[in-house]
Amino acid sequence: MAKNLLIVESPAKAKTIEGYLGKDFTVKSSYGHIRDLVKSEDAIDIANNFEQKYEVPADKKQIVSELKKLAKEADMVWLASDEDREGEAISWHLFETLNLKDATTKRIVFHEITKPAIMAAIDNPRKIDYNLVNAQQARRVLDRLVGFELSPVLWKKVKPSLSAGRVQSVAVRIIVEREREINKFRSEAAFKIVAIFGKGRQAFKAELAERYSKQEDAEKFLTDCIGADFDVRSLETKPAKRSPAAPFTTSTLQQEASRKLGYSVSRTMQIAQKLYESGHITYMRTDSVNLSETALNAAAQQIISAYGEKYHQHRKYKTKSAGAQEAHEAIRPTYFNHHTIDGDSGEKRLYELIWKRAIASQMSEAQFEKTTARIGISTRKEELVANGEVMKFDGFLKVYLEDVDDEDDNQQDGENATLPPLTKGQRLELEEMLATERFSRPPARYTEASLVKKLEELGIGRPSTYAPTISTIQNRGYVVKEEREGKQRKFRVLTLKNKSITKEERTENTGAERGKLFPTDIGAVVNDFLVQHFKGIVDLNFTAKVEKQFDEIAQGLEEWTTMIGNFYKPFHADVESTIQTADKATGERDLGIHPENGQKVSVRIGRYGPFVQIGENASDDNKDYKPLYASLRAGQSIETITLEEALELFKLPKKVGIFEDKDMTVAIGRFGPYIRHNSAFYSLPKEIDPHDVSEEKAIELILEKRKKDSEKLIKAFDEDPTVKVLNGRWGPYIEFGKQNVKIPKDKDPLTLTFEECKALATASEKDVKKGKKRFVKSTAKKK
Numbered sequence: 001m002a003k004n005l006l007i008v009e010s011p012a013k014a015k016t017i018e019g020y021l022g023k024d025f026t027v028k029s030s031y032g033h034i035r036d037l038v039k040s041e042d043a044i045d046i047a048n049n050f051e052q053k054y055e056v057p058a059d060k061k062q063i064v065s066e067l068k069k070l071a072k073e074a075d076m077v078w079l080a081s082d083e084d085r086e087g088e089a090i091s092w093h094l095f096e097t098l099n100l101k102d103a104t105t106k107r108i109v110f111h112e113i114t115k116p117a118i119m120a121a122i123d124n125p126r127k128i129d130y131n132l133v134n135a136q137q138a139r140r141v142l143d144r145l146v147g148f149e150l151s152p153v154l155w156k157k158v159k160p161s162l163s164a165g166r167v168q169s170v171a172v173r174i175i176v177e178r179e180r181e182i183n184k185f186r187s188e189a190a191f192k193i194v195a196i197f198g199k200g201r202q203a204f205k206a207e208l209a210e211r212y213s214k215q216e217d218a219e220k221f222l223t224d225c226i227g228a229d230f231d232v233r234s235l236e237t238k239p240a241k242r243s244p245a246a247p248f249t250t251s252t253l254q255q256e257a258s259r260k261l262g263y264s265v266s267r268t269m270q271i272a273q274k275l276y277e278s279g280h281i282t283y284m285r286t287d288s289v290n291l292s293e294t295a296l297n298a299a300a301q302q303i304i305s306a307y308g309e310k311y312h313q314h315r316k317y318k319t320k321s322a323g324a325q326e327a328h329e330a331i332r333p334t335y336f337n338h339h340t341i342d343g344d345s346g347e348k349r350l351y352e353l354i355w356k357r358a359i360a361s362q363m364s365e366a367q368f369e370k371t372t373a374r375i376g377i378s379t380r381k382e383e384l385v386a387n388g389e390v391m392k393f394d395g396f397l398k399v400y401l402e403d404v405d406d407e408d409d410n411q412q413d414g415e416n417a418t419l420p421p422l423t424k425g426q427r428l429e430l431e432e433m434l435a436t437e438r439f440s441r442p443p444a445r446y447t448e449a450s451l452v453k454k455l456e457e458l459g460i461g462r463p464s465t466y467a468p469t470i471s472t473i474q475n476r477g478y479v480v481k482e483e484r485e486g487k488q489r490k491f492r493v494l495t496l497k498n499k500s501i502t503k504e505e506r507t508e509n510t511g512a513e514r515g516k517l518f519p520t521d522i523g524a525v526v527n528d529f530l531v532q533h534f535k536g537i538v539d540l541n542f543t544a545k546v547e548k549q550f551d552e553i554a555q556g557l558e559e560w561t562t563m564i565g566n567f568y569k570p571f572h573a574d575v576e577s578t579i580q581t582a583d584k585a586t587g588e589r590d591l592g593i594h595p596e597n598g599q600k601v602s603v604r605i606g607r608y609g610p611f612v613q614i615g616e617n618a619s620d621d622n623k624d625y626k627p628l629y630a631s632l633r634a635g636q637s638i639e640t641i642t643l644e645e646a647l648e649l650f651k652l653p654k655k656v657g658i659f660e661d662k663d664m665t666v667a668i669g670r671f672g673p674y675i676r677h678n679s680a681f682y683s684l685p686k687e688i689d690p691h692d693v694s695e696e697k698a699i700e701l702i703l704e705k706r707k708k709d710s711e712k713l714i715k716a717f718d719e720d721p722t723v724k725v726l727n728g729r730w731g732p733y734i735e736f737g738k739q740n741v742k743i744p745k746d747k748d749p750l751t752l753t754f755e756e757c758k759a760l761a762t763a764s765e766k767d768v769k770k771g772k773k774r775f776v777k778s779t780a781k782k783k
Helices: 011-018 058-073 085-097 115-123 130-157 166-184 215-224 250-261 265-277 293-307 345-360 448-458 466-475 521-533 540-554 560-581 643-651 695-712 754-770
Strands: 004-008 025-029 076-079 105-107 189-197 204-208 230-242 366-377 380-393 430-439 479-484 487-497 500-510 513-519 589-593 600-606 609-614 628-631 654-659 662-669 672-677 680-683 713-716 723-728 731-736 739-742 776-778
Touching (some): 004 011, 004 058, 076 085, 130 521, 130 540, 130 560, 166 479, 166 521, 166 540, 215 430, 230 380, 250 265, 250 448, 265 466, 293 345, 448 466, 448 540, 466 479, 513 521, 600 643, 609 643, 672 695, 695 713, 695 723, 723 754, 731 754
Parallel strands (some): 004 076, 076 105
Antiparallel strands (some): 204 380, 600 609, 723 731, 739 776
């Protein structure tokens, strides 16, 4: 037996490290946390200074048993979990659960899995940092208290099975408020003037700074330019430079991987974890932009050998985040001379992104020459402005250019890649001048990446919490990430060419969204309820303050139980008060009066989601009245749906056409939308909106279903039409009334007789009653 037992979190990491250590070390994985708070309400003893009650989950008992045995046999146990608070807590849980002793236990940390880093950690062990453990405990206890006390309030006052979390609720609030900003936004139109001078390679654009809200004013400007002289009034050329971005933190990696590679936040972290555990990159949960001297020297060597001395510029970046730990490093390659790695395409692409960003951070600035030309008009006092840029030295751009979000892209039409040679006083030939109607844009919806950026700016959450937060709000149904089609919008264009003005109306698609985060109706209702009754929980400043307190606990500046106590007392009082006094929240909105029957039309959240209701519920005055109900369509919201849109929902069932001399009717039943034709029912696929089904589409779906059914049917029987031999997912079987019966291997499905099918069905039913396992189940649809 080896003298030393070294415990890490993951088997992949264990395998990598085992290769670096000799036969004196056994390296084992704890597979993450080995214990957690019990699921019951007594997990935290509030009266006893928030003491916690832990348990080892069933799936971890064997691992714990094996680690206990190995720890007893070893002379020294090395706890080598990750270097953040979560990792420190895992080491503490291992220490407590395995009954380890201080004298024979050492804690080591490293931010990269390389042999030098592992050996350096072995040479510099320490004890468990209980300040870090307490910070993690504080977060875990606070989040458990919030979740356990808030969720029952939501069940009672909003809808069953809901849950709430501290950071997640704030993230939902940010998305809900942005959506409402967008809904309130009223776009304003204005005409933008762009002139094109010269032809071919000598052509360039110039823009008028002013915009005209009225078409008449834009047309007047173009009219005044007919026959006007244009000349270069001034030329200004000045140098400009662009600096590289800092190496990646967790947040910036998630943002850039989303923009450049299209990865979700969770996918980025899964791949980064693999890269770290395989020894390719440094630790991937960090808010530091610092690089070690070793890394700086390795990057310099690589840059100079690949690109030359002039491309290298030594840089040290300062981390802006107050809670960041400069002792940690940014995310970087462990070996700069590895430009790529072996692995799947996802791993390769993310690694190469990390390599380029880290290398670029130590490269020279890109240098440009920017030229601004101001162009006079003989018939107007305004000037047109043309900008051009020429790269004089590419610097870091030889390797990497950071992307920007949609909302940060402010490219102007008057900007040119380059300008042709121009001189002051030079006369210019106008080729064309356009006055194009442009519309102001609402704030952009959040992507996963831009939400991470916002959370970081507000000081909410930490590197380890961004990805789980974004996954949780989607899994809980408070937020959806989806694509939405835009709407066609007309805009006007006036064109001055050859001394005459033409007018035309063009069409563009506006409002299309891809991979954006939208709040669901239930997300908005829960958010409003929490804002009204639990302002502290969803207050952005309060949540950021809590994160700072966690940081102070990690530094030993604050006692964690005091911090939790100060939070819990007023929070618990709010919970008790809300249960007693708050009204039920449904997000109900009156839309108006039905034009035909005079009944009230409203929309709200119900047990099964958002719906429209026509009429009031039965009352003493009208006991027989039954309101009408209709669910909202995909993309509709209780906050924005209009009376007209609501009434459209009640137009089902509707006849969509005739096929084989029989009507085709689209309707919605208990199990979803369907087409009814000749007494048969054909379910609609989820992606098809029943309101949009045409005659052609209905025929296509009917024929498609018939084809599938014909391929499924192996044999039918005249004796009883409900008995069939069918092809199923797992092979042929007998459908005998409401039973599905397995066909024995020695029977040929094609030659089965009705009597044989009946005998097999009877035998199967008897076996089930005796308790034998057989493939027999009801085919009746489940609700």
